[in-house]
Amino acid sequence: xxxxxxxxxxxxxxxxxxxxxxxxxxxxxxxxxxxxxxxxxxxxxxxxxxxxxxxxxxxxxxxxxxxxxxxxxxxxxxxxxxxxxxxxxxxxxxxxxxxxxxxxxxxxxxxxxxxxxx
Numbered sequence: 001x002x003x004x005x006x007x008x009x010x011x012x013x014x015x016x017x018x019x020x021x022x023x024x025x026x027x028x029x030x031x032x033x034x035x036x037x038x039x040x041x042x043x044x045x046x047x048x049x050x051x052x053x054x055x056x057x058x059x060x061x062x063x064x065x066x067x068x069x070x071x072x073x074x075x076x077x078x079x080x081x082x083x084x085x086x087x088x089x090x091x092x093x094x095x096x097x098x099x100x101x102x103x104x105x106x107x108x109x110x111x112x113x114x115x116x117x118x
Contacts, residue, residue, distance in 0.1 A: 011058040036066025050118035
């Protein structure tokens with residue numbers, strides 16, 4: 001796994017950009033995708049990031065579908081994931097996530113999880 005690259009999978013462009021800017025300001029490299037399908041296509045041909053920040057509800061391929069696809073591939077199943085959601089956080093209980101954050105995200109807590117894993 002690439003130790004300083006964080007993947008942000010979030011369909012809301014403003015939220016994705018804001019998270020990316022915060023992480024970059026803290027010294028992390030960030031790659032962002034608008035849905036799980038784009039992120040999965042990237043992961044199939046690239047080194048895994050140190051952490052994935054994942055939204056639940058997205059078009060094309062949502063968070064649960066994306067996470068299920070990752071967990072079927074041994075080299076991708078090891079990537080830790082943090083879920084961010086504007087909806088009921090209990091919906092993320094089956095995603096094998098390190099942590100679930102309700103939007104608006106507690107940035108300090110999120111950065112703590114990122115630092116622990118990257």
